Amino acid sequence: MTKAxxxxxxxxxxxxxxxVAHMMTPGVVQVPGDVSVSEAALLLDRERIxxxxxxxxxxxxxxxxxxxxxxxxxxxxxxxxxxxxMPSSA
Numbered sequence: 471m472t473k474a475x476x477x478x479x480x481x482x483x484x485x486x487x488x489x490v491a492h493m494m495t496p497g498v499v500q501v502p503g504d505v506s507v508s509e510a511a512l513l514l515d516r517e518r519i520x521x522x523x524x525x526x527x528x529x530x531x532x533x534x535x536x537x538x539x540x541x542x543x544x545x546x547x548x549x550x551x552x553x554x555x556m557p558s559s560a
Contacts, residue, residue: 498523503530511539 499517501510503526510522514536525531 495520500525501534502526507539507542510534511536514539 497519499513499519500523501513503524505513505524510524514520514522514534521533521535523531524534
């Protein structure tokens, strides 16, 4: 085993694994689901943020990124432009 691999394996176990809460971006910007894509793109650019939290209802929400906007305008068919929604947790 390499020295680096050995060091990782022998690392003390009292260090906890990072949690998502420690890695998340603070100050999330939320928009309703009826905001236009162009408005969302302007907001992403103006606020210099990587994504928007989109809340369509109390149980339907998701994120929108600039990659989603690019996909919308570069996909050959409307079917490729939509993503499968994950079921909300009950």
